[in-house]
Amino acid sequence: MDKKTILIIEDDTDLQDGLSFSLQSEGYQTRAASTVKEGLRIFHDQGCDLLLLDCxxxxxxxxxxxxxxxxxxxxxxxxxxxxxxxxxxVKALETGMDDFMSKPFSLAVLKARIKKLLRRDTLQVPLCSGDIRIDRNTCKVYKNQTEIHCSKTEYQLLLYFVEHAGRVLSKEQILDSVWDSQGNYVDENTVSVNIRRLRSKLEDDPKHPEHLVNVYGIGYIWK
Structure with a gap:
């Protein structure tokens, strides 16, 4: 199983280093930033499974x-x-915060709460990105509350992209994760064909996509 990645955005470098060391000792992979700008860059370029940030x-x-x-x-x-x-x-709840603690805090309690967040049943939580919502309980896709009918392959492809939003994915990565995991041999053209089908269903203008975008010479990115 892949390590869960935690992005720490904290401008106190001593606390940042301490949190990174402690979480790595628990088996997590960590990334760190000291500003909102740097944190957003890392989030969009590399992604994470949980965000731990200072107020x-x-x-x-x-x-x-x-x-x-x-x-x-x-x-x-x-x-x-x-x-x-x-x-x-109140403000934390209004902005969608999942949990928070005030400083000074117990490191043991913090790690226990993080563990609980990462272990919660994510299938009960819809995966949302912009105007696209994926209900993983029913394997249904919605755009602005309207259901979009996808094939099994299209659904798996979309789920892979949204779960890795902001990351550039090569055709080889997509093939390995969406098709080779099923033990099926396919060629690279299969990726392009299915992406065109997805765009025709999800994009307002498939010829000028806003979500599923080409990165010339490398692959694709979900924005």
Missing amino acids: NLPDGNGFDLCARIKGELDIPIFMLTARDTEMDE
């Missing part, structure tokens, strides 16, 4: 960042805040 950052705040990321992809977000007020709790 106050040099170029923004965790609440706004949480709302922005939740609008792109539904992943667990855990906030660390220097304050412990009812207003912060």
Whole structure:
């Protein structure tokens, strides 16, 4: 099983290093950033399974960042805040925060809560990206609340892209993950054909896609 990746956005470098070391000792892979801008770059370029962020950052705040990321992809977000007020709790809930703790905090409790977030039954949570929603319980796809009928292969391909949103994926990666995992041999043209079919169903203008975009000479990216 692949290691879960946690992106830490914290401007206190000592705390950042301590969190990284402690979480790595638990078997997680970590990435770290000190600003909103750097954190967003890492999130879009490399992705993560859980976001652990500070409330106050040099170029923004965790609440706004949480709302922005939740609008792109539904992943667990855990906030660390220097304050412990009812207003912060209300604001956290309104922005879609999954959990938060005030500083100073117990590292053991933090790790237990992170573990719980990562182990929750993700099949019960729809996977959303922009105007696209995937219900993994029923294997149905919706665009702006309207159901989009996809074949089994199209559904698996879309799920793979959305789960790796913001990452450039080569045709070889897509073949390995969507087709070779089933033990079926296919050629690269199969990827292109199925992507064209997906675009015709999901994009407002399939010839000028906004979601499933070509990266010339490399592969594709889901935006």
